[in-house]
Amino acid sequence: MKAGSNFLNAVSAVALSASMVVTGGSFATLVSATAAEAAVIRSIQVRGADRVSADTVKANVTITPGKNFSNTDIDASVRRLFATGYFSDVKITVSGSTLVVTVNENQLINQVVINGNRKIKDDKLLPQLRSQSLGPFSQTSVEADIQTIREAYASIGRSDATVTTETYPLGNGRVNLAFVVDEGDRTKISQINFVGNQAYSNSRLQSVIITKKSNFLSFLTRKDVYNQDKLRADEETLRQFYFNNGYADFRVVSSEAVLDEASNEYVITFTVDEGQRYDFGQMNVESTVDGVDSQELQGLVESRPGNTYRAKDVQSTMSEISQRVAAKGYPFARVTPRGNRDPSTGTIAVDYLVDQGERAYVERIEIRGNTRTRDYVIRREFDIGEGDAFNQDVISRAKRRLEALGYFSSVNISTAPGSEADRVVVVVDVQDQSTGSFGIGAGYETGDKGGVKLEASIEEKNFLGRGQYIRVAAGTGKNSRNYNLSFTEPYFLGYRLAAGFDIFSDEDRSEDFYDLNTRGFNLRVTAPITEDLSTTFRYSYAKLDYKTSLDFDDPDDREELSSPYWDVVNNGPWVRSAIAHSVTFDTIDDRTLPRDGIFAQVTQEFAGIGGDSEYYKISGKARYYHMLLEDADVIGSIAVSGGHMWGFGDTKVYDQFNLSGSDLRGFESAGIGPRATSTGDALGGTTFFTASAEASFPLPFVPRDAGFRGAFFADAGTVYGNDVKINQFGIDDKVKGTDMTLRASVGASIIWASPFGPLRFDYAIPVKKEDFDETQRFKFGIATQF
Structure with a gap:
């Protein structure tokens, strides 16, 4: 409520009066007060309060008996009483030495209900409303609640939703309040246009922004929902895209969304000015801070002359210099980049100025x-x-x-x-935003024991809003079964240490002569070294139980093995206890669809902390992403991996390296490498290498907003060497596949950024293999956001 005031000054008294009529509402308000100049009251009397206690009214009056008060105090008291929402009318007068506060109470709400809402449930809307059960009925609050409900529907693409209210008197000053919602139709986006773009096509820019055109799956993705905040975010995304591709003068001239009320569809248009494309020129660091050497900081500059100008390189350099200077004891030091454009050469020379900056302190962080x-x-x-x-x-x-x-x-x-x-x-x-996912994957194993394999997982990256990671996964197939549970606390004991555990159980019946059951756990902790570099320590414990898959009561099976094998397969279980250390370098720009960056990891592992396994392993892997054709959005990647192990005692089958079906597509997990000659069972190897190259691209004739991409790939790899003593199985034959024979495959993929998460279909053809290798040409998997 707002009360206006007219002040009439006299020698001994001041009369204050104000009035306001709220049109279109259910009540009118009159506020008036008369007070003596510098008057002092002895008591406060409350009239008209029935459900609201007199003490509550007095608590909102700023005038105190025994102290002087003015018209300002009366105004403040009136406003505070109206602000409670309990009153439709307030009047303050002075009668002798008594301040009389007369109020008319608003009705109380017995119950609040929402009718007609199917797309947004009550538990999402009711907590956002000002009007609450057992609270005061206020027309101002009701109008605000109507707007709140309409905004909620606009956020899911229903901008034409209408909201009305109905009240049902119950007597004794109580009412039931109902909000009636007509949800209307979904507002769609029919077109997203760009004007002024020459360097990049409309389709490429449409893939950059968050807002997407409506399609047959938009009711799931909600990416075609228009609102002003998303439009502003899209403007910033376009700026960053151009700034990081050499267009330092780029600007968004305008962005607008026009609604066609007949079709209930928006047409969004971005008008841009790309400007000239620049490369980096000369770069220097200057310092005005005593004790800070400019030459020492020069080596922190990220880019080199002749490289494409990228704003993120400038930001990264500023960050590196700022951290180095702060570490030297200058917390207020400021790093300011100064760009000198030369349009004639198409270069920008950048000078980084380090000065003392202004002294300022953080008062609070407001979230x-x-x-x-x-x-x-x-x-x-x-x-x-x-x-x-x-x-x-x-x-x-x-x-x-x-x-x-x-x-x-x-x-x-x-x-x-x-x-x-x-x-x-x-x-x-x-x-x-949503941080949970449900994943499902499938594959088909070839060979005598072939069959379909299915996997499913549930993952949450922000468990209960605490930032914790949890994943539960299970898989089953004709010859396998596995379960996994993982949990990570990213800030263990309040430090930037990602501590967690994994519990796993795997059953493998794919080999001819033995089944392997593995159960165990990992304990791990990861600490950051820099923004891009981290280190991980891990302890793993596994109990491995071998069981023969042959029937030794069957004479045919007994003839295939000598008695020593019977002893070996029954003298388990064996225990593997190991510690490992990894160093990871990660500059990937996007986890969902990487276009630039490097992921590299080196791991060393030592087994022999108790248990039966004794070995030392070192392995590494790296993958590099790079844009091959920017406008066509063709992304190239290459990957390599390798490892070697040294055994200190009797090497077990499960100690050696095996490649998975993802390491070398076209082959089963453990599908290549050393094998027992008579049985063909995989033994693993002491050494492995892999290499892969892939190019992905938007599928032609398919709108990019649909999220489909294709890929061509080539994989190569080998697993060789063997430390397992084959005679421990009672087999007199030699092991086959121990030499460094290369395997290779080529294939194609269809990748879909579906509403359920990224889905990938791979079909690989082995082009170089051995007769005893086990192949798997087809594989797919999907991950679903919820």
Whole structure:
């Protein structure tokens, strides 16, 4: 409520009167007061309060008996009483030495219901409403609630939803309140146009932005929902895309969405000015801070002259320099890039200026918009807290970390003035998104024991909004069965240590002469070294139980093996106890569809901490992604891996390396490498190498918004060497496949970024193999977001 005031000054008294009529509502309000100038009252009397106690009314009156009061105090009291929502009318007068407060109470709401809502359930809408059961009925609150419901429907693409209200008097000042929703039809996006783009096609730019055109699956993806916030986010995404591809002068001239009311469809148009494309010119670091050597910082510059200008390289360089200077004891140091464009040569020379900067401190970190993720999960990504020196690079680094978590669809960090000149309020605006997935995969094994294999998993990256990771998986096939449970706490004991465990159980009946059951667990902890480099320590324990798959009561089976094999397969189980250490380098730009970056990992493992296995292993893998054709969105990748082991005692079959069906497509897991001559059972090898090359591209004649991509690939690899003593199985034959014979395959894939997550269909043809290898040409898997 708003009350206007007219002040009439006299020698001994002031009369205050104000009135406001709310049109279109259910009530009118009159506020008036008369008070003596510098008057003092002895008591406060409340009239008209029935359901609301007199003490509640007095608590909202700013005038205190025995103290002077003015018209300002009367105004403040009236406003506070209206703000409670309990009253439709308030009047304050002075009678002698008594302040008389007369109120008319609003009705109380007995129950709030929402009718007609099918697309958004009550448990999503009711908590957002101001009007609540057993609360006051206020027309102002009702109008706000109507707008809240309409905004909720607009967020799912139903901008034409209408909301009306109905009240049902119950007597004794109580009413039931009903919001009646007409959900209307989904508002769609029929076209997304770009004007002014020359370097990149419309289809390429459409793949960059978040908003998508409507298609037959849009009711699941919701990517065709229009709102202003998404449009602003798309503008920023376009800017970053162009800035990171050499177009430093790029700008979005305008963006607009026009609704065709007849079809209930939007046409979105971005008008852009691409500007000139630039490469990096000369780059220098200058410092005005005593004790900071510019030459020492020069080596931190990310890019080199002649490279394509990329804004993220500039940001990365700023971050590296800022961290180095702060480590030297200059927390307020500021790194400012200064670009000198030369349109005639198409270059930008960048000078990084390091100066002392202004002294400012963080007053508080204010977090907004997180409906699921807890505040502390967001706060711990900041390397600063309340009272620390404000540093823009630290803020930028926190933003990148929050975006990398995958918990939020948008992250925006801004600053606001604090309570003092040297205080800054850091404002973090986020929007939660789905972080759970359901996955299912399948494959077909060839050979005598071939059959369909199925796998399913449930994964949650932000468990209960605590930032914890949990995954449950199970698989089954004609000859196998497995179960896995994984859990990770990313900030163990409050430190940036990702600690977790894995519990697993695997049953393998694919070999002719033995079945292998493996049960165990891993304990692991990962610590960051830099933003891109991390190290992991792991302890693993596994209990392996061999069981013969032959019937020794069958004379035919007994003839195939001598008695020593019978002893071996029954003297288990064996225990493997090992520690491992990994170093990981990761600069991948996007986990869902990488277009640029490197993932590399080196692991060493030692077994012999108790148990029966004794060996040392070292292995590594690396994959590099690079855009081959930017506008056509053709992505190339190459990958290599390798490893070797040294056994210290009797090497067991399960100690040696085997390749999975993903390492060498076209072959089964453990489908190549050393095998027992008589049985063909896989023994694994002491050494392995793999290499792979792949190019993926949008499928032709299919709209890019549908998310389909194709790929061609070539894989090669080998597993060789053997330390297993074959005679321990009672087999007199030699082991076959111990030489370094290369296997290779070629194939094609269809990849779909479906509403259920990324789905991949691979078909591989082995082009180089041995007669005893086991192949698997077809494989697919899907992952579903929910």
